[in-house]
Amino acid sequence: MPAKEAPVPEQAKAHDKPEIRGILIDIDGVVTVGGAALPGSLEAIALLRERGIAHKFITNTTRRPRSRIAGSLARLGLRIEEKDVFTPAILAHDYLARHNLKPFLVVHPDLREDFAGLDAGKEAVVIGDAGEFLTYDLLNRAFRKLIHGAPFLALAKNRNFLDRDGELSLDAGPFVAGLEYASNRNATVLGKPSRAFFALAVESLGCEAAEAAMIGDDAEADVAGAMASGLHGVLVRTGKYRPGQEAGLAQPPSLIADDLKAAIEYLTA
Numbered sequence: 001m002p003a004k005e006a007p008v009p010e011q012a013k014a015h016d017k018p019e020i021r022g023i024l025i026d027i028d029g030v031v032t033v034g035g036a037a038l039p040g041s042l043e044a045i046a047l048l049r050e051r052g053i054a055h056k057f058i059t060n061t062t063r064r065p066r067s068r069i070a071g072s073l074a075r076l077g078l079r080i081e082e083k084d085v086f087t088p089a090i091l092a093h094d095y096l097a098r099h100n101l102k103p104f105l106v107v108h109p110d111l112r113e114d115f116a117g118l119d120a121g122k123e124a125v126v127i128g129d130a131g132e133f134l135t136y137d138l139l140n141r142a143f144r145k146l147i148h149g150a151p152f153l154a155l156a157k158n159r160n161f162l163d164r165d166g167e168l169s170l171d172a173g174p175f176v177a178g179l180e181y182a183s184n185r186n187a188t189v190l191g192k193p194s195r196a197f198f199a200l201a202v203e204s205l206g207c208e209a210a211e212a213a214m215i216g217d218d219a220e221a222d223v224a225g226a227m228a229s230g231l232h233g234v235l236v237r238t239g240k241y242r243p244g245q246e247a248g249l250a251q252p253p254s255l256i257a258d259d260l261k262a263a264i265e266y267l268t269a
Contacts, residue, residue, distance in 0.1 A: 018211075020053065020212065020267045021053070021205070022053065022056075022205030022211060022212040023215060023264070024055070024057075024058045024086075025045070025216075026057075026059060026216035026217060027073070028162065030216060031073070033239060040262075041259070041261065042077060044261040044263075045264075047265070048268065049079075056204055058192070058197075060158055061129075062107060062111060063108040063111060063129050066087050067082060069085050069087065087114070088128070088191030089155060091191070092126055093115055097118065099121075100121035101123070101124040103118055103153075104145055106125065106134070106138055106175075107129070107130050123145060125152050127155065127176055128156065129171055129172040146179060152179070152185050153187060153188050153190060154172065154176040155172065156171065156190075156191035157177075157221075159220075160173075162217075168240060176189075193226075193228065193229075194225070195229045198229035209231050213226075214231050215260060215264070217241045218239075218241075219235055219241070219245040219246050219253070220245075227253075227254070233254050234257060234267070235253040235256045236258070236259050238259050238260070
């Protein structure tokens, strides 16, 4: 009996199938939820290795350091090194070092290890998702530094994220917006949907942006951000995805698939 063909994701019939040489994969809500692997996700990543498709993991998570993210994936059985994971904090560290800046951190304490060694230069405000460690005093200190001219860096500007209890929780974006409003300053955003973030990740794949796809559950940061940066944007109906989110995008996703496995099966067939 012939093998059953994988279902064709939405939008595929309306577009020529792209020639993909590299794939960027969001982690939370695509590979895992609450630290556990989503059904079919590990098999999908194994398929990429089997077919020789370059791939990296890209996340806007700003509560956990890169070492812990890579370790969590490794414990799921993935062969992964820290250099295979791209986070806003790593890009921020490089940015601060290049510009001789030291960070005033409005972040979760666990993330501080990604900013080690940055002790000299002018102070810059760096804000991420601080969770329960975000206080009025901390925000107010950051605000005062901003109105006195400190550079303003946001690790990400996501509106919300899928929390461990299965509900959406506030991400860093609302607090970035609050500081922008109060200080009358615009933050430099280093995570998705930043073009610089996508460019760095694509460079690691060894291909051009037009030959790469970004697979994510966030229509705005993952898909729209990737497509604005020249990649193919693939939206999956897992994690934080809610029906109809794609309707608000300036252009439809390149593909809409039920999950990571369906997306990868189609893109690499």
